[in-house]
Amino acid sequence: MDQLIEGFRRFRESYWRENRELFEALTRGQAPRAMVIGCSDSRVDPQMIFGQEPGEIFVVRNIANLVPPFQASTDHHGTSAALEFAVRSLGVSHLIVLGHAHCGGIHALLQGPAGNPGDFVLPWMRIATAARERALAAAGGDIEAAQRLCEQEGVRLSLGNLMTFPWVKERVEDGRLALHGFYYDMDHGDLLVMDAQGRFRSVVAEGTGAPSCGCGSHGRHER
Ligand SMILES: [Zn+2]
16 A cells, blocks of 8 residues: 555656646546546556546446446446446547457456356456357457457447447437547557447557567558
């Protein structure tokens, strides 16, 4: 815990002090333009990956960056509540589902449906059962490929589930809201963005002056 308190002291002495005006403005409210649905994984911090300042992106993180389907019930819908607040109260213009490589939730999903009553991870991961089936069918027994395919199918599935929320669908259809699928490839320090055809494309390979990771596999390719 001391590390966190020390970290806070450093934050206060440097970043907070240097950005007093920003933090003062943020006490009056927030107006983020985008919401990110990311994984809770400690290696995948949306604010850091996208280089954003406080107040710029509204974030919800859960196991495997999943969006559940719209369900009108009195259960405890944490992700749906965050989505509702971002879309209906804050009026964000963009919803981004951020998948990532080496996702532990997806790994557990691929292991199978085992689990004990009272467990929460596997019942939660059942949201992505269809993604699992599609990935296993496409991977043809290649476990590494299945993991990556399932991570990316999970993003596609979550984007589909977003459209089951009536107030998301309405705003997407009238142009007030745009949905995006991103995939953070931590092996290559790359970000893949889903194109109009639903394919993930590297922003590093397609940018100008793109840094090379030295893996020799870059070029205009999909992963
Ligand atoms: Zn994850």
